[in-house]
Amino acid sequence: MKRVQFTINGDLYEREIHEHRTLLHVLREEIGLTGTKEGCGAGECGACTIIMNGVPINACLVLAVEADGTEIETVEGESKSGRLSPVQEAFDRHHAVQCGFCTPGMLMTIKDLLQRYPKPSREQIIEGIEGNFCRCTGYEQIIEAVLDATGQLEEKGEIKHA
């Protein structure tokens, strides 16, 4: 067992954990933040994407002890204020959530993408989310939601918000 501490969505957590536990399992089972999903458990699907020290990672591939002292952002932080983020609202408008399993990881990948490209092109969005699998094949709605959340559909007159 090892004592670790990390900041998640601005809150400090300290836990005694087994060295072999992944960050994904500690987040979900010991801290209770179940928004982050486990798909493949092998770094292939992106369902477990979180942001650690500003970099998107697959939480299933990182041991929790490796996250000691880091700053972590998970999907729960996106609506911490009690309001959905602009991207979450756009997901809702465009029906970009079907079963929802890929959504938390997708949102964190998009968060990182928008930090690098505040108004990403369609091609940049496609490239940005290529590591996140949506088994419901809702990619088109997700792309439209990102274009909408960044104001690009309204600029083109394709949509008008009140």
Ligand code: FES
């Ligand atoms: S669960 Fe981590 S990449 Fe699939």
Ligand code: FES
């Ligand atoms: S909405 Fe079902 S996997 Fe993407």
